[in-house]
Amino acid sequence: MGDNWEAWLTHGLRIVLILAVAFTVRFVVRRAISRLVGRLNREEAAPRRAGTRTGAGHGGGHTGFAVNPERRRQRSETIGSVLRSTASVVILGTAALMVLSELGVQLGPLMASAGIAGVAVGFGARSLVADVLNGMFMLLEDQYGVGDTIDAGEASGTVLEIGLRVTTLRGEQGEIWYVRNGEIKRIGNLSQGWSTAAVDVEVTADADLDHVRKVITAAGDEMSSTAPYDELLWEPVKVLGVDSVTRDAMVVRVMAKALPGAGPDVERELRWRIRRALAAAGIASDARPTAEPVTVPPPSPAAPEAAGDGAPKEQS
Numbered sequence: 001m002g003d004n005w006e007a008w009l010t011h012g013l014r015i016v017l018i019l020a021v022a023f024t025v026r027f028v029v030r031r032a033i034s035r036l037v038g039r040l041n042r043e044e045a046a047p048r049r050a051g052t053r054t055g056a057g058h059g060g061g062h063t064g065f066a067v068n069p070e071r072r073r074q075r076s077e078t079i080g081s082v083l084r085s086t087a088s089v090v091i092l093g094t095a096a097l098m099v100l101s102e103l104g105v106q107l108g109p110l111m112a113s114a115g116i117a118g119v120a121v122g123f124g125a126r127s128l129v130a131d132v133l134n135g136m137f138m139l140l141e142d143q144y145g146v147g148d149t150i151d152a153g154e155a156s157g158t159v160l161e162i163g164l165r166v167t168t169l170r171g172e173q174g175e176i177w178y179v180r181n182g183e184i185k186r187i188g189n190l191s192q193g194w195s196t197a198a199v200d201v202e203v204t205a206d207a208d209l210d211h212v213r214k215v216i217t218a219a220g221d222e223m224s225s226t227a228p229y230d231e232l233l234w235e236p237v238k239v240l241g242v243d244s245v246t247r248d249a250m251v252v253r254v255m256a257k258a259l260p261g262a263g264p265d266v267e268r269e270l271r272w273r274i275r276r277a278l279a280a281a282g283i284a285s286d287a288r289p290t291a292e293p294v295t296v297p298p299p300s301p302a303a304p305e306a307a308g309d310g311a312p313k314e315q316s
Helices: 002-050 069-102 107-124 126-141 209-224 263-280 304-310
Strands: 149-151 156-162 166-170 176-180 195-204 238-245 249-258
Touching (some): 002 069, 069 107, 069 126, 126 156, 209 249
Antiparallel strands (some): 238 249
């Protein structure tokens, strides 16, 4: 009887020690991961806050792009959460197996059963596994982040949230899309690098192209030195040349590099300024002839017979 009590006490103390060590190691590892993620966030945020953009109006070009701090923070927090969860599963799972071993449970059949169950669950949860793996690689490769405008094939819009299983987008009409990461086959990120603002300027066929180039360049330089386009434009406005020629008109292609996502706004403003500059310089920007006014003859006076249709006729 005493031997049994001693055995139970020994096993009990071992179990308590295993659990204590497991929870202590789990706490230390999770805390270390959290501190590492926090330090990386602070180190990455400091140079980003110190750097500033240089627009075309300041005489400089852009060779890179700043990363949204919220995007980097969410990515690091998601990766940290995955690492903490993985550490907890590994540590507590190992401790549970050690406790079962102390209780005299045969781990061989249990591990075999767990392996068969894992295979069955794996076949049933293939899509879930694919979603999680794709989400992990998207975060690690920094393919997109919160605030980016992306085209994910199934849907397009601004990224609201990134999860290991689902990416949440807000579309142009305000709708919210929930796209499974495993369904994303290709991604077009419209918020990285730069965007292109292209404008086709139509002038008459007899226009002086050198004069047209000077007028368009002057309009682009004026726009580059005006806020907020001095920050939106990354390079000076370029006149690429004549894109097409017809009997009555020529089309001149104008292009500018702009901040990611600012291409449409820059195009509209550039088109407005070029049109106004051409009009001020006396350059016709519409090759279509003006239609001559059509004179409509006045209506002829009604005949007495027609006017008297409603009056009673005299009877002989």
